[in-house]
Amino acid sequence: MVERANKPKPPTLAATPGLPPQPTVTFSDDNSRVTAVLPTGESVEVLLYGATVISWKDAAGDEKLWVSEAARLDGSKPVRGGIPLVFPVFGPPPSQAEHPQTAGLSQHGFARSSRWEFLGKSTSESLMGPGKGATDHGAVKLDFGLSSGSEGLDPQARAHWPFKFNLIYSVLLSRESLTTSIVATNDDDKPWDCHVLMHTYLRVKDINKVEITGLDKASYIDKVDGAKTKTEESGKLTITGETDRVYSPVDGPVCVVENGETTYSVTRDNLSNVVVWNPWADKAAGMGDFAPKDGYKNMLCIEPGSVSTWQSVEAGDAFEGAQTITIHQ
Numbered sequence: 213m214v215e216r217a218n219k220p221k222p223p224t225l226a227a228t229p230g231l232p233p234q235p236t237v238t239f240s241d242d243n244s245r246v247t248a249v250l251p252t253g254e255s256v257e258v259l260l261y262g263a264t265v266i267s268w269k270d271a272a273g274d275e276k277l278w279v280s281e282a283a284r285l286d287g288s289k290p291v292r293g294g295i296p297l298v299f300p301v302f303g304p305p306p307s308q309a310e311h312p313q314t315a316g317l318s319q320h321g322f323a324r325s326s327r328w329e330f331l332g333k334s335t336s337e338s339l340m341g342p343g344k345g346a347t348d349h350g351a352v353k354l355d356f357g358l359s360s361g362s363e364g365l366d367p368q369a370r371a372h373w374p375f376k377f378n379l380i381y382s383v384l385l386s387r388e389s390l391t392t393s394i395v396a397t398n399d400d401d402k403p404w405d406c407h408v409l410m411h412t413y414l415r416v417k418d419i420n421k422v423e424i425t426g427l428d429k430a431s432y433i434d435k436v437d438g439a440k441t442k443t444e445e446s447g448k449l450t451i452t453g454e455t456d457r458v459y460s461p462v463d464g465p466v467c468v469v470e471n472g473e474t475t476y477s478v479t480r481d482n483l484s485n486v487v488v489w490n491p492w493a494d495k496a497a498g499m500g501d502f503a504p505k506d507g508y509k510n511m512l513c514i515e516p517g518s519v520s521t522w523q524s525v526e527a528g529d530a531f532e533g534a535q536t537i538t539i540h541q
């Protein structure tokens with residue numbers, strides 16, 4: 213056979229003009245987690261168990277979330293750290309008399325203790341569209357699903373929360389921020405109630421040098437002082453001991469300031485509460501999966517949620533909520 217002199221060469225990806233580098237999405241060998249990396253180096257890692265975000269790094273590789281060194285990542289226990297998702301009940305379940313629907317569930321519900329399904333990814337162009345600037349920087353969204361029919365559903369849900377539901381949880385990584393959002397749809401023919409909360413463990417350098425802004429004049433329930441309702445009087449909240457508060461702030465960012473510099477700002481969409489939690493020394497000492505024991509100095513939970521009242525979701529309706537955490541250098 214004679215070679216044609218001007219035989220056209222097959223196009224190669226590298227040579228394709230105008231195609232910007234794309235984020236990569238990979239699965240771990242055991243299929244337990246999915247990792248997304250932007251072309252500029254930022255990354256996020258999500259464990260299918262709980263759809264728990266267990267790592268979020270900036271382009272320099274600096275970790276933004278705190279995960280306990282003793283956290284169980286094998287699906288035997290909710291993860292101590294990262295971003296566990298709380299649904300459909302926040303905190304210890306209420307009594308049968310208070311709220312029969314959720315009384316039989318365990319603390320913080322079953323979303324964080326079920327194995328979710330990875331539904332797919334969307335990357336920069338489909339997310340942002342051309343001309344919106346974001347394509348220059350890259351972004352990737354990972355979608356996860358859990359429903360009443362899911363194989364991975366924690367058995368406590370089937371036994372104690374026998375409703376039809378469908379949850380879609382999305383994790384959107386862009387260069388400076390991470391957004392997590394949930395759509396909780398009622399597929400049943402009767403209403404059900406839920407709480408939703410994103411239990412974010414932010415990594416901080418030294419809790420003693422942290423101030424939290426954005427809570428000024430907000431009312432809160434102080435869970436370490438007999439669940440009294442109080443009003444935040446400090447424009448710059450400091451953490452000096454065990455702290456467990458359910459705030460109802462006005463809209464606007466809640467910021468973490470370290471050494472006088474804002475390091476994170478957290479904004480909310482349709483989530484009216486922010487829980488601020490740090491277990492401090494004694495409580496951390498009593499938690500088997502909390503390590504190192506002085507790790508409370510390097511973490512601060514800022515947890516956007518909808519937990520001070522029940523969200524009643526009608527048949528066929530959905531509850532949606534989201535948080536965006538932005539890194540400030």
Ligand SMILES: O=P(O)(O)OC[C@H]1O[C@@H](O)[C@H](O)[C@@H](O)[C@@H]1O
Nearest residue numbers: 319320411435456457487489515
């Ligand atoms: O140990 P868990 O179930 O992960 O909960 C940790 C903390 O989560 C917080 O959201 C609660 O306000 C605290 O009361 C609780 O101690």
